[in-house]
Amino acid sequence: FAAASTKTALDEISALYAGSTGNRAVVSFAGSSALARQIESGAPADVFISADTGWMDRLEDQGLVDPATRRDLLGNSLVLIGTGGDPVAITPDLDLPALLGNGRLAMALVDAVPAGIYGKAALQGLGLWQGVAPHVAQTDNVRAALALVASGEAPLGITYVTDAVAEPRVTVLGRFPAESHPRIVYPAAAVTGGAALDFLDFLRSPRARAAFAAQEFVVLGDE
Amino acid sequence: MTWLGPEEWQAVALSLKVALWATLGGLPLGILTAYALARWSFPGKQLLNGLVHLPLILPPVVTGYLLLLTFGTRGPIGGALQEIGITFAFRWTGAALAAGIMAFPLMVRAIRLSVEAVDPRLEEAAATLGASRMWVFATVTLPLSLPGILAGAVLAFAKAMGEFGATITFVSNIPGETRTMPSAIYAFLQVPGGESSALRLVAVSVAIAMSALLLSEMLARRAAARVAGA
Amino acid sequence: MTWLGPEEWQAVALSLKVALWATLGGLPLGILTAYALARWSFPGKQLLNGLVHLPLILPPVVTGYLLLLTFGTRGPIGGALQEIGITFAFRWTGAALAAGIMAFPLMVRAIRLSVEAVDPRLEEAAATLGASRMWVFATVTLPLSLPGILAGAVLAFAKAMGEFGATITFVSNIPGETRTMPSAIYAFLQVPGGESSALRLVAVSVAIAMSALLLSEMLARRAAARVAGA
Amino acid sequence: MTLRVDIRQTLGRFVLDAQFVAPPGVTVLFGRSGSGKTSIVNAVAGLSRPGDGRITLNDKLLYDGARRVFLPPHKRRLGYIFQDARLFPHLSVRQNLRYGGWFAGQHDPADFARVVEMLGIGALLDRRPGRLSGGERQRVAIGRALLSRPALILADEPLAALDEARKAEILPYFERLRDETRMPILYVSHAPAEVARLATSVIALDGGRVVAQGAAAEILGDPSVTPLGPRAAGAMLQAVIAVQHGDGITELSAGDLRLLVPQIAGAPGAAVRVHVQAQDVMLATARPEGISALNVLPARITALRLGGGPGALVQLDAGGNLLLARVTRRSVAALGLAQGQAVFAVLKAVSVARDGIAGAAGSQR
Amino acid sequence: MTLRVDIRQTLGRFVLDAQFVAPPGVTVLFGRSGSGKTSIVNAVAGLSRPGDGRITLNDKLLYDGARRVFLPPHKRRLGYIFQDARLFPHLSVRQNLRYGGWFAGQHDPADFARVVEMLGIGALLDRRPGRLSGGERQRVAIGRALLSRPALILADEPLAALDEARKAEILPYFERLRDETRMPILYVSHAPAEVARLATSVIALDGGRVVAQGAAAEILGDPSVTPLGPRAAGAMLQAVIAVQHGDGITELSAGDLRLLVPQIAGAPGAAVRVHVQAQDVMLATARPEGISALNVLPARITALRLGGGPGALVQLDAGGNLLLARVTRRSVAALGLAQGQAVFAVLKAVSVARDGIAGAAGSQR
Ligand SMILES: Nc1ncnc2c1ncn2[C@@H]1O[C@H](COP(=O)(O)OP(=O)(O)OP(=O)(O)O)[C@@H](O)[C@H]1O
């Protein structure tokens, strides 16, 4: 069970995994919250890769995942995107409302979806949230925010870098400083009673790392 | 009531507004489309029929995305409408449009079934009495299709109350503007422990839709009793 | 065809299976419910009516969540059913259940409208000719409700083909088991560059639903022509 | 086999309160439009539930308000011919006709063929009812009811939509049903000819109440009751065929009377029923000579009733038979007609037209 | 004002091919069930589109197959009384009645009241049609058509569902329409009494073709055509009221004839039309005495037609009027009847009953 945003990389990795071990990895992609609830309801999952730590913490509290196997698998960073335009430096001095004009700042749900939560935290950390809050258009996932920007509906948006680089119609205007928001991590853990520990290990193999990196994920590791 | 915060009340009010507009605004077009599909034959009829069903077939996200492309400020229709002052993007009107479009197939089907059930011999009788096609429609077909129109309206209203995927994709989720109940519920469900807040909103939403349902049943029963004769 | 990968074909086949089962499996219950709502009066009728509409009103995610809670392996009904060997959770059967439940209100409404339009005087005539209530239903009411049954079936099928929110929430998105077309489309849309794959699936899904629609229109037209007399 | 009806029912502002007994044979219900005929038939059929009362068919209880018995329509074994045909639009004519047979459990092809033939609907069998003409529809409805093997026939103006020729073809079938089965037939009709020809007993309704009931001969021959209007007043003679003359004339004998009528089928000795309309009977004080009327019958005036209008009804005893004659008051005065007087009743053979003659009730042919 | 119809139309396996002209007054269409009467009426109404032909009302072209003209029904200004009433179930009786008026643009309360009164539907005005009786429904349908201020009335068996008394009340209204307006009325009926009373001209249909047409007096008085069956054969006399006698007898004069009939309203000099049925006329070679029949008319036999059956039709000239008598062949032989012979036609006053007398076509009252 894996957060939907990891699909491209995980598809590739599971193919590699099948090739190298002969075992097939079946990956179910959905929102982290849905997956977590399903695991709570007894879903036949072996491995859970969450897009944020909250749901993983909850499962861990309930003893549904094996804390021993939990590790932070991936990292990501937030960027400000737009369609064309000059790069900006994202500092507390950034005048976002001016950049937006009448437009909206597209973000994922700032209280619910990880990318939104991180984005809000970053803006708050930079002291920009107050000014920009009334202009935020929230979507149910990062991709929808990206689509708003790509279609020109919103001049600016905040997404993961992994999403931004894959959409040719948007350009990255600036990266949020890593210290402006909590660390973005994708924790992975084995579901209690699940089998495929070797898959979890495989995720940290060099080939898997390469696949993740190709999608601009920051591969966190044992370093 | 104290158990809903002001923001939540705002979502309730907005949802009501959106659902009402989606229903009432869609009704004339829905009736027209249903009538055309039931009674006329014209080239492209099956195309229209397919088009009407499209929002049902497509995953809502796709519908929302398509709406964005056509009715967005840069979209072909959205751009044109904006010139005459109608904006959908990020407005509650857009939410109503999305809800209306998602509800449209349900509405059209219900009305069409009722129109098809109207005895054409009564329409003929009206014509011999001097009623033109439009008058026949207004005085005979329309009132006799009332069960379907009511059913269509209530289905559309219920659907509009529950619509989420297309809405949030098209007009996102802006508190007070496009943050309808389903968006709010969704947001609550995304965070660990948000279930109870979501539940309260679900309860309100169900209560509203059920009232609409009961109302429509009452109206339908009254209409049926009148037709049965007293 | 070469432009769909094997996984995608799997999703298409699965979606078809799920939608067919959701439609055909739901039909008997849908007809019964529609008939009961149209012709009987019993205590709790409005409750049943409300219950039927519930999946329409609730955001799909909520429906999916409720399904998960009741029909999941740890849920009260799901647990009981599992003991007798029926599992919904994370099986294609669960996807069919979710799609069927989401489509149920549409189906029931359409059938109910048609049942209500059947002239009760014909049912009376059948009774005087010796037909018991069940036979009247089978030989008069049912065939005369055909337009609504067809409409209900096609609406349900289309809805089932497009159903996503409740399905993914209830049974997740497991390739080959519960990964229907809409889920696959969703997954594609979640990742950078997946749009074109999503588009292909959308096209297939639309093509299938449209074929079903055309088929139903044809059948309906034939039935109508027969009733009009030849 | 007898149908007993005793019901009270309120329909909107209309109150039905009817008691009557329908013996075997045809019981004709008549009365003005809106007098409650269809409402009664519906109650007997079980399509409406009276507020109170009791309906029995032989010893089968169909409805009892006090004991809360209500036999559902499909258990009543009825053949109901509706005023509005109510054919099943999704079934072919053939399937419509066979519908009742499915539940009666048997299908008799000979019977089917006979009914189809009589109703002239052979060419329609594979059509659907949608585009049938009004009369065709009604004929199919008649066939459907007859073929359901009912224990009781309810016919609500079954022939109103039909032309005279078709009526003349179908009426004998109802006569045969009346004569060959012991089934009660409740028959709503406004047509004097049908009433005269079919009725075993007659029930007149007005405003939901029974205002007159009795044996047909009695009611129709009673000068004080002219329920169907003066044209329908007349007497019913029970006769047997005496001689079949070669020139298309049949000689009947009724009591001491000999009556010449246009040819009717039947061997000598066969019983027939003749309805002689009062207005077709002329009275003469002396035997008229050189007239075209073939029947000049010696008779005695037994009653004389002057109406409010210009007419008068004269009841006669002609050779032991009751006859009615309708004349003007002026003639009563001119001829000095009085009770007990001997007169001649003059009756044209052609006046006793085909539709006034019928196989008698209970005759064994 | 004249309606001209010339149409060919194929309906399933039924082929309609009818040409006729309906002059002002009532044109009665009759023929067996399924002979195409309703199909013709529908074509005139514009509810079906014939394959070919032409329909005109006066100089207004309603349909022309060659020139592809088809006037939609709502522009034809029709009052169509349907065989199946077709009331609007969602409207009250009052609204049904007023429906046509909305489009005619005027509502005449006096007219409305008069029609409601005549049809006896005053008590039903606020009800919906759902639970009306069959006859009530038909009466409302008649009212609805009459109140739409039509230029042409199409009546498809309008009175079939009604009782005799009600018929007798409504028939005069159609007569008045016929006599007071120049509107053509196309009237489908099977009832000889209605035909005799209303028809200005008559069209007989069989299998979709016109088999006989002409003025009513001509067709009904022609011994070789008995379109409604022998009972309906008869002659139509044009008469004027001569004397109103005190005893409820009205004396009419027609040509050189004096005729006594039951009282009919009208001042002396008023024109009336009398239908004398052939079977009500008795022939005598010598003037009979002491009989109840009030009319003994000297006449001369002008034609004699022996049918295949036991009957014969005798055409008479009585004081310049054509009369028909139906007698048995046996009487023809017994009395030695022959063309040219002088005889007496004996006719009971009561035989010329109310429904055989009507204000004459075109009379100015
Ligand atoms: N659309 C149609 N398709 C096939 N057959 C038709 C159609 N319309 C009429 N007919 C047939 O044409 C014939 C004439 O029908 P029509 O209704 O004109 O008869 P009618 O003279 O009015 O008879 P009735 O007195 O029974 O009402 C009937 O046999 C009928 O079944």
Ligand SMILES: Nc1ncnc2c1ncn2[C@@H]1O[C@H](COP(=O)(O)OP(=O)(O)OP(=O)(O)O)[C@@H](O)[C@H]1O
């Ligand atoms: N359910 C009802 N509610 C109100 N009024 C009713 C109802 N059913 C019948 N009536 C009225 O009761 C009266 C009797 O109706 P019914 O149908 O029995 O008349 P009918 O004798 O069959 O007349 P017809 O000869 O016109 O068919 C009518 O005036 C009718 O309008």
Ligand SMILES: [Mg+2]
């Ligand atoms: Mg009736």
Ligand SMILES: [Mg+2]
């Ligand atoms: Mg007809």
